[in-house]
Amino acid sequence: MALIVQKYGGTSVGSPERIKAVARRVAKWRRAGHDVVLAVSAMSGETNRLLGLAKEIQAQPDPRELDVIAATGEQVTIGLASMALMALGVKARSYTGAQVRVVTDSAFTKARILSIDEQRLRADLAAGIVPVVAGFQGIDEAGNITTLGRGGSDTTGVALAAALGADECQIFTDVDGVYTTDPRIEPDARRLRTVTFEEMLEMASLGSKVLQIRSVEFAGKYRVRLRVLSSLTDPDIPIEVEAQSGTLITFEEDDNMEQAIISGIAFSRDEAKLTVMGVPDRPGIAYAILGPVGDANIDVDMIIQNASVEGLTDFSFTVPRNDYARALGILESVKQHIGARAIVGDNKICKVSMVGVGMRSHVGIASSMFRCLAEEGINIQMISTSEIKISVVVDEKYMELAVRVLHKAFDLDQTPA
16 A cells, blocks of 8 residues: 655644544545655744744844744644544554654754654554654754755655655645635636646745645656645545545656646745936946845845846846835945945835746747737736746736736636647
């Protein structure tokens, strides 16, 4: 039979009743003869509560101590989940990240997994025990508790599946799969039966919140078969139905992938644009502008440099909205040094992106997108492309309209033939 890693997020374990439902679902898979490893997040809202406590003590909490505090949320969940399984007659044993030896680097609050010692888990599985592992956390080589950053439990689940060579990693959340876009914006959004890792990685990086981007990167690197499912369905749904539900994140060469030019539309409100006007068009000017921004650990996304006029050029780029004021201050501080005439910014923009591996073999997608937006009077401020995505920056007030008209124009509400 199969080895399955099941990961449940905060809303899926948000109450004792939800945890009991998780236990019923796991017990169902065990009764069918499958081995199951369970990875869980803290209960919904718990991590925020813990971080709030830390900030009441220290305005800028020490990262090491913050990880010690934040990691306790999952410790509660693994104990409760193990007891819920035992109450159903299923043998279970809880493990913190340190006990499993999920070894990470020492980048507190955003650590990366280096290795997993899966021997204890294999021994439990051989003995018919369901290991219940705390997501989001690990331990560094010095024995310090570390956390993987927000959404890190997804990464834990995928990493466990990779280490164990699991047949599938099932990510249970509060949605029933990956949609062509957010159904709250476009009611006709359609759940995708399959989506490629490349497409999912792009969508996660462009604003889709279904999966944490590092977990998708990890799954792609180690070829872990991923499936996104809803934990809010009946936990006693037949396995043969559940095993085919949700969205399977697969590889491009798989024969069962949907044949669509565009798979989905992602969007992000977390955007701000900065423009450095009238700088000398000379070698090194891009570094002179972006170097100080990068040194401040601010991510830069889309970049445009205008054609030179009389030896001067304008240089525009986007940053996360939360970093807008800080980035603007940095540019003002180097304005004289780089010889800029002015620094202007706009934190009322958004990014709308179309994603699909079908773009590789179809021409005219970009022009169709631009025509569609023009017909609605939506001005495009910036454009970025790759083999399988086109992103545009537009005024934030047009975001929902842009998503809806593009979704309809590219027939994303229609099931591919």
